[in-house]
Amino acid sequence: MYxxxxxxGNVGYYxxxxxxxxxxxxxxxxxDRLRYRTISEELGExxxxxxxCQADQQLEAGFGRADAVVATTGSxxxxxxxxxxxxxxxxxxxxxxxxxxxxxxxxxxxxGIDATVSSTKIIYNLIEQEVxxxxxxxxxxxxxxxxxxxxxxxxxxxxxxxxxxxxLEMPGEALIISIIRxxxxxxxxxxTSFAMGDSVIALVNADQEPELREVFAESA
Amino acid sequence: xxxxxxxxGRVGSTFARLMYRDGHSxxxxxxxxxxxxxxxVKYKGARIVGxxxxxxxxxxxxxxHADVFIAVTQGDNRNIxxxxxxxxxxxxxxxxxxxYDPIRADxxxxxxLTTLCTTTIASGLLRxxxxxxxxxxxxDYSQEYLALNV
Numbered sequence: 001m002y003x004x005x006x007x008x009g010n011v012g013y014y015x016x017x018x019x020x021x022x023x024x025x026x027x028x029x030x031x032d033r034l035r036y037r038t039i040s041e042e043l044g045e046x047x048x049x050x051x052x053c054q055a056d057q058q059l060e061a062g063f064g065r066a067d068a069v070v071a072t073t074g075s076x077x078x079x080x081x082x083x084x085x086x087x088x089x090x091x092x093x094x095x096x097x098x099x100x101x102x103x104x105x106x107x108x109x110x111x112g113i114d115a116t117v118s119s120t121k122i123i124y125n126l127i128e129q130e131v132x133x134x135x136x137x138x139x140x141x142x143x144x145x146x147x148x149x150x151x152x153x154x155x156x157x158x159x160x161x162x163x164x165x166x167x168l169e170m171p172g173e174a175l176i177i178s179i180i181r182x183x184x185x186x187x188x189x190x191x192t193s194f195a196m197g198d199s200v201i202a203l204v205n206a207d208q209e210p211e212l213r214e215v216f217a218e219s220a
Numbered sequence: 221x222x223x224x225x226x227x228x229g230r231v232g233s234t235f236a237r238l239m240y241r242d243g244h245s246x247x248x249x250x251x252x253x254x255x256x257x258x259x260x261v262k263y264k265g266a267r268i269v270g271x272x273x274x275x276x277x278x279x280x281x282x283x284x285h286a287d288v289f290i291a292v293t294q295g296d297n298r299n300i301x302x303x304x305x306x307x308x309x310x311x312x313x314x315x316x317x318x319x320y321d322p323i324r325a326d327x328x329x330x331x332x333l334t335t336l337c338t339t340t341i342a343s344g345l346l347r348x349x350x351x352x353x354x355x356x357x358x359x360d361y362s363q364e365y366l367a368l369n370v
Binding site for chain 1: 295327
């Protein structure tokens with residue numbers, strides 16, 4: 001695959017090294033001349049100096065044949081425009097953006113970016129996983145972020161412990177797709193009941209996540 | 221009208237003063253409070269220090285009730301992103317982004333944004349004046365620019 005990384009900061013630099021090691025064809029576009037010199041000493045010819053938002057430089061960098069464009073700069077506005085221009089000008093099949101402000105993930109999906117990554121949100125979710133009982137933890141987003149796959153841990157304080165799925169007042173657009181019990185995935189039916197230590201995997205419309213949260217919420 | 225202006229540079233501050241003088245309710249946003257010095261003493265509209273691509277800042281500026289949103293910061297991408305938030309998230313009826321790069325100005329216009337490319341306007345006017353000794357009318361030259369492909 002040919003992957004173009006826009007932004008040669010730490011994220012872009014290590015991503016390039018990892019992709020090169022995995023034998024992908026990689027190009028890093030870095031705007032700043034000093035930073036460009038520093039990383040090209042290490043990465044060699046796969047680094048190009050240029051502005052990834054500018055159509056002529058996108059052309060020169062080969063956006064037209066890229067399988068994916070990844071925007072990794074520290075500015076969300078730059079990342080957004082890199083990905084939108086890549087789509088508009090070169091119809092790049094997959095655009096991936098780093099998102100610094102996690103609230104921008106939803107916006108970016110709405111504005112046509114294929115995938116977003118927010119390290120803030122990932123770290124937050126890890127913390128939630130450590131401390132939270134009955135927390136609804138997002139695992140992945142489908143359909144441009146409208147549908148989420150979430151995981152819910154069932155602890156001994158869970159209000160649904162021992163109850164059958166059919167007795168839950170689930171939100172209209174939510175579906176329990178699996179229960180992980182003792183490392184085995186169960187495909188549940190209406191009369192499956194919840195046990196301590198279960199991981200419940202559900203699909204939910206992002207708008208109805210708060211209601212799903214209500215169903216599994218543990219009282220403090 | 222409720223008007224929000226993002227970026228208190230020369231254009232932003234001048235436009236804010238004009239619209240305030242005409243009796244509109246004006247709010248201007250800039251990252252740095254020193255920029256508000258450009259507004260002079262007659263401007264009594266609102267000033268907000270903050271990042272214009274942050275929805276909380278835009279809400280503080282009253283974007284939910286804005287009739288007009290103008291993005292004139294120094295950064296094309298910042299203007300593009302803020303304008304898309306104003307248009308797509310807050311449904312502001314009239315949104316205009318100043319974009320220096322003629323290509324980006326054209327592409328985002330095709331995407332439905334109203335864009336103002338001062339680069340092609342100024343260079344078009346200059347070309348007219350240099351070749352005919354007369355100032356042309358201030359129209360948008362970006363289509364012509366793109367057709368010439370210079």
